Amino acid sequence: VGAIAAATSQVTEVPTDAASTAAVYQEHYARLVRLAFLMIGSQTAAEELVQDAFVKLQQRWRTVRDPAGYVTATVANGARSHLRRRRVEARWLGAERAAREGRDEASQPGPDPVWDTLGRLPRKQRVALVLRYHADQPDEEIAATLGVRPATVRSLIHRGLATLREETRDED
């Protein structure tokens, strides 16, 4: 009986993945939702992405070395998938929706031309720009997240900035 009791107590002493994930969650949730929002422009979808990222983190807790980095990368890649799906959807439903609502949403600029232009950039450029200029990540880290070479990241950022410069020139 004593041996069984000892074994049981050993089992309960193992720290749970949930408790550790919860700590990371408390610390980074709000920051990640803001980051995801900047990448995809929808808060509801941003919260979904971030929650999914934490769910993944908990499932892989034992193999993840840098939890904060892992969730950030997961959110960035989730944002890219989201943007890809949304573009496919827009291509299919855009014409129909525009006809129904009698206007083209994209042709109505919002108050901030930089934000508007950011929303029209290719998704990799947008994600790279947000990681660089909001999360202040170095090229190497962005490259690892996007699965490309650092030189490609520099090129993505360069092209993104060039488009921003071009599109917002009139307002200066």
Added chain:
Amino acid sequence: MRTEDRLRQTLNEQAADVDVTPPPWAVVRGRARRSSMRRRAAVGVAGVLALAVGGMTVAGFNSGATRRVTTPPGGEATASRPSPTTSGPAASAPATPPAPSFGSTAPASVPPSGHAQLTSVDVAHHDGFDRVVFRFGSTGTGLPGYSIGFARGPLYHDASGAPVALEGSVAIVVKMVYATGGGTYHGPTTITPGLPSVLQLTQTGDFEGYLIWAIGLRAQAPFRVSALGGPDRIVIDIATP
């Protein structure tokens, strides 16, 4: 102002506008637990045409997307009617069989009483999904049993073995058992709606009680299945991108 600084400023302003209240961790964790349970359930039935066991599974869209749905012939929706597997000699048996009395050496078998009769196949786009509806006539046995899941290899026509030509990058195979379209289905056996998700449907078999259709999708997408009565129909909703 430099473009970089304008961008930095815009990002900060936009981020500051986001009002975030983290939901309790337990709620998010609940999502994790549910999703892993679904995964385990999916593994349990995947790849098995378990028509003889299990109740009807009707679930919402699942991000896993490779789930397979199986029901016995005459599923939940037809519970009030004697189903093909229990008609015949066994139909009079009580719900809880008594201990067997070993009184006979005669063979035991339960012949099917008939077939579900397909009358129409419809496909249309709805908000967020494409819907495929297999409708069955009142002259048959109502709803057939079915097994619905993504194809795990090339498709071949039932009986002939000829390869199936189907548009799309992946296919959902809809296998209906004790079902036929013979004499009741007069529509085309290949339908090409070209919807956001569903590119083409084709009948790949109507042979020896197995009625099989394949749905060609643009890309793998989550789907959900409902079996409805009055009129009897199997409804497959496939999420659109």
